[in-house]
Amino acid sequence: MKKILFLLPLLGFLIFSGCKKINDLLTFEISDSQNIKIPASGLVTPPFISPIAVPARSEQNFKNNNTRADLVKDVSLTKLTLTITDPAAENFNFLRSIRILIGTDQNDKVPLASLDDVPMGVSNIELKSSNTKLDKYLKAESYTLYTEVTLRGNVARELTLRSDSKFKVTADPL
DSSP states (O other): OHHHHHHHHHHHHHHHHHHHHHHHHTEEEEEEEEEEEEOOBOTTSOSEEEEEEEEOOHHHHHHHTTOOGGGEEEEEEEEEEEEEEESTTOOSTTEEEEEEEEESSTTSOEEEEEESSOOTTOSEEEEEEOOOOOHHHHHSSEEEEEEEEEESSOBOSOEEEEEEEEEEEEEOOO
16 A cells, blocks of 8 residues: 555646646747838828738648648737838837737637837837737638738838748657
């Protein structure tokens, strides 16, 4: 009887750590980058940037990780960074706040990430994830990014931004 009582905690530890390792095998990251053009404009610009259609390209990522879209359990944004790439000397001084939404169409938009107080003098900003469940959007063939901004000043010349995002995906294996 004493041997059984001694082995129970050990057995529980092995089962718990085994489940954690299995769960780690089913979790992977999808990275995506998009280039965004922002035209030069004055302060009368509407408080948004034209919607950006994004091919999801997730199917190949799912396949590379031995799963499929229908087996995905959970998708969440872990990081979204915007970087001004052209002109290189430009910064985000024109931008007070930014909010990015994601949707498969105009009617199903949900918050993706935002930054309420954009720092001055920087050409790279990291937005805060909304922690919204994103399964539907990364399983789709494509999704659209909608951007709402509050400006501090005008955009003196056309800018090119790069958006780098990382999504954490948990799925069942094939």
